[in-house]
Amino acid sequence: MSVLALAGGVGGAKLANGLAGVVPPGALTIAVNTGDDFVHMGLHISPDIDSVTYALAGMNDSVRGWGVADESWAFMDATRRLGGESWFNLGDRDLATHVLRTALLREGTLSSATADIAARLGIGQPIVPMSDDPVRSMIDTDQGEMAFQDYFVRHQCGPRFQSIRFDGAAAARPSAGLVEALDDPALEAIILCPSNPILSIDPILAVPGVRDRLVARRVPCVALSPFIAGQAVKGPAAKIMTELGLPTTPATIARHYDGLIDGLMVDVADAQGWTDDGLVVRSADILMRNVDQQRALAAQMIDFAAALRRAAP
Amino acid sequence: MSVLALAGGVGGAKLANGLAGVVPPGALTIAVNTGDDFVHMGLHISPDIDSVTYALAGMNDSVRGWGVADESWAFMDATRRLGGESWFNLGDRDLATHVLRTALLREGTLSSATADIAARLGIGQPIVPMSDDPVRSMIDTDQGEMAFQDYFVRHQCGPRFQSIRFDGAAAARPSAGLVEALDDPALEAIILCPSNPILSIDPILAVPGVRDRLVARRVPCVALSPFIAGQAVKGPAAKIMTELGLPTTPATIARHYDGLIDGLMVDVADAQGWTDDGLVVRSADILMRNVDQQRALAAQMIDFAAALRRAAP
Numbered sequence: 215m216s217v218l219a220l221a222g223g224v225g226g227a228k229l230a231n232g233l234a235g236v237v238p239p240g241a242l243t244i245a246v247n248t249g250d251d252f253v254h255m256g257l258h259i260s261p262d263i264d265s266v267t268y269a270l271a272g273m274n275d276s277v278r279g280w281g282v283a284d285e286s287w288a289f290m291d292a293t294r295r296l297g298g299e300s301w302f303n304l305g306d307r308d309l310a311t312h313v314l315r316t317a318l319l320r321e322g323t324l325s326s327a328t329a330d331i332a333a334r335l336g337i338g339q340p341i342v343p344m345s346d347d348p349v350r351s352m353i354d355t356d357q358g359e360m361a362f363q364d365y366f367v368r369h370q371c372g373p374r375f376q377s378i379r380f381d382g383a384a385a386a387r388p389s390a391g392l393v394e395a396l397d398d399p400a401l402e403a404i405i406l407c408p409s410n411p412i413l414s415i416d417p418i419l420a421v422p423g424v425r426d427r428l429v430a431r432r433v434p435c436v437a438l439s440p441f442i443a444g445q446a447v448k449g450p451a452a453k454i455m456t457e458l459g460l461p462t463t464p465a466t467i468a469r470h471y472d473g474l475i476d477g478l479m480v481d482v483a484d485a486q487g488w489t490d491d492g493l494v495v496r497s498a499d500i501l502m503r504n505v506d507q508q509r510a511l512a513a514q515m516i517d518f519a520a521a522l523r524r525a526a527p
Numbered sequence: 528m529s530v531l532a533l534a535g536g537v538g539g540a541k542l543a544n545g546l547a548g549v550v551p552p553g554a555l556t557i558a559v560n561t562g563d564d565f566v567h568m569g570l571h572i573s574p575d576i577d578s579v580t581y582a583l584a585g586m587n588d589s590v591r592g593w594g595v596a597d598e599s600w601a602f603m604d605a606t607r608r609l610g611g612e613s614w615f616n617l618g619d620r621d622l623a624t625h626v627l628r629t630a631l632l633r634e635g636t637l638s639s640a641t642a643d644i645a646a647r648l649g650i651g652q653p654i655v656p657m658s659d660d661p662v663r664s665m666i667d668t669d670q671g672e673m674a675f676q677d678y679f680v681r682h683q684c685g686p687r688f689q690s691i692r693f694d695g696a697a698a699a700r701p702s703a704g705l706v707e708a709l710d711d712p713a714l715e716a717i718i719l720c721p722s723n724p725i726l727s728i729d730p731i732l733a734v735p736g737v738r739d740r741l742v743a744r745r746v747p748c749v750a751l752s753p754f755i756a757g758q759a760v761k762g763p764a765a766k767i768m769t770e771l772g773l774p775t776t777p778a779t780i781a782r783h784y785d786g787l788i789d790g791l792m793v794d795v796a797d798a799q800g801w802t803d804d805g806l807v808v809r810s811a812d813i814l815m816r817n818v819d820q821q822r823a824l825a826a827q828m829i830d831f832a833a834a835l836r837r838a839a840p
Contacts, residue, residue, distance in 0.1 A: 255626050255627070255630050256569075256626065256629050256630045256633065257626070282605070284601075285601070286599060286601045286619065288597075288598075288599045288601070288618075288619035288620050289602065289619045289620065289622050289623050289626075290623075291620070292595070292619070292620035292621075292622070292623035292624070293623040293626075293627070295623075295648070296623055296624065296627050296644065296647045296648065297647045298623065298626075298627050305601075306599065306601035306602045306605070306619040306622075307601050307602065307604070307605035308605075309602050309605070309619075309622065310602050310603075310605035310606040310608075310609055310611065311605070311609065313568050313569065313570070313602075313606075313611075314568070314606070314609055314611050316569050317568050317569045320569065331609065334609045334610045335608070335609065
């Protein structure tokens with residue numbers, strides 16, 4: 215039995231960490247969005263890989279919601295004094311990851327660097343980038359097109375979202391780890407984490423071969439809604455959907471993943487009065503306030519996929 | 528009137544800072560040893576340039592004796608957790624300099640990066656590397672040859688010093704700023720800071736053209752002894768001289784700089800019972816405990832050179 219989770223962002227990291235707590239070691243692969251990656255001050259930064267890695271290492275700051283716990287900001291303070299780039303916050307501890315990754319990338323791939331860092335932090339589950347090739351999410355807005363971090367951090371998602379394209383995706387290959395997980399004969403479930411469908415999951419699906427393999431899959435694919443009662447738990451998902459004229463409901467998630475998912479887990483607040491043809495919907499309390507709730511919800515997602523597998527014709 | 532100071536290390540930075548306080552703006556050039564430079568975790572580190580820069584910016588830690596004041600060590604802590612290289616201490620604030628320099632070096636020279644960082648910190652005096660070409664001090668010891676930082680930091684100068692060579696020096700050119708200062712018709716004094724003669728000044732002299740220009744100079748060259756009563760104020764100068772069978776006295780400094788200097792400033796503790804043919808010796812309290820004493824001693828060095836200039840035939 216093995217499980218593949220697609221993740222990006224803080225919500226994705228939460229469910230990924232829950233899955234790591236309930237899926238037997240060696241049976242879980244977490245494939246992570248790298249469309250947010252960028253080179254900043256010469257350092258290769260992989261925000262979504264870091265979010266997953268920090269969560270699985272128990273290093274994440276659960277109060278601030280991103281980055282490393284017990285973080286300090288002396289580097290940023292000194293960078294500001296130097297008149298350096300200060301729009302992207304790099305914590306002193308977080309920086310150790312970026313410096314190490316950048317050094318590892320001189321002699322290896324993003325896959326090997328990610329695996330190396332995870333191993334150094336005692337993480338047993340494979341965390342794999344969606345691709346070792348550069349794919350960069352570019353956001354078209356009412357203020358023009360901008361690179362993801364410009365949109366997300368520098369402009370705090372303020373510009374009106376119009377569309378997204380994944381620069382480099384056409385030439386990218388899925389990482390070996392992702393291909394291995396997708397083609398694993400023991401694969402029993404694919405789980406789409408409650409990440410932003412447009413910003414975090416779509417880049418993974420844009421890597422040639424990933425969507426095809428998912429559509430052709432023989433195992434259930436279940437998603438966890440990122441919305442609760444019309445709000446995103448975190449991040450700009452609700453703002454973006456609204457700017458696209460879409461309701462911030464599970465129905466929007468269902469349509470977005472049409473043809474890809476067999477089941478959608480929604481919050482109890484969203485369970486009433488809504489069905490979607492051909493899609494099995496389950497409901498639960500999907501707000502993950504702590505690691506115990508991450509694990510409980512992960513177990514429900516695994517159970518959801520198992521039930522769909524048993525019910526399959 | 529202009530002054531050229533050759534510097535390296537913490538003692539060199541102290542006198543350089545004193546000179547910056549007493550020489551009119553635009554009239555002082557500080558040429559700095561880069562033989563200690565190295566690339567560590569992908570970052571270009573220039574310890575002696577940083578010592579001078581931090582001193583002139585008033586950012587140096589005068590208690591610890593190196594690095595930046597109010598420093599913190601979260602990056603090192605996180606690096607150790609990652610199993611990264613932890614033998615070379617990189618403070619969180621110091622790191623901002625290394626990251627910025629490394630970024631600047633992708634599009635410029637060490638000279639331009641050094642000038643850029645100095646300008647960002649409000650430093651008006653030119654701080655110039657001895658060369659923009661890589662020169663690396665290699666220390667031959669009883670435990671074999673090692674790169675400077677291996678000897679100095681990793682091994683804490685423990686191995687017995689046998690000799691030093693300057694890898695790359697033969698092909699190096701003096702930096703444009705150093706050449707400009709050496710050839711400046713307004714040059715009136717050359718000052719060798721109380722840096723380690725072997726580790727910090729000799730690399731500068733090893734850059735082809737520098738020693739020749741100094742020997743052919745028409746202006747006084749004065750040095751400040753790094754020894755007081757047989758001890759080095761800081762660093763391994765006394766240990767190295769002893770390992771070479773040389774007494775830790777001004778006489779050793781005089782012989783080391785034979786043919787290069789016209790005057791040697793020694794401590795009052797070393798003033799008695801010693802003369803050197805052809806060398807003018809002055810004495811003062813040369814321990815620089817604070818910025819006021821740095822400036823007072825710098826003024827005495829300038830006065831010393833002026834007196835020698837007036838006395839010249």
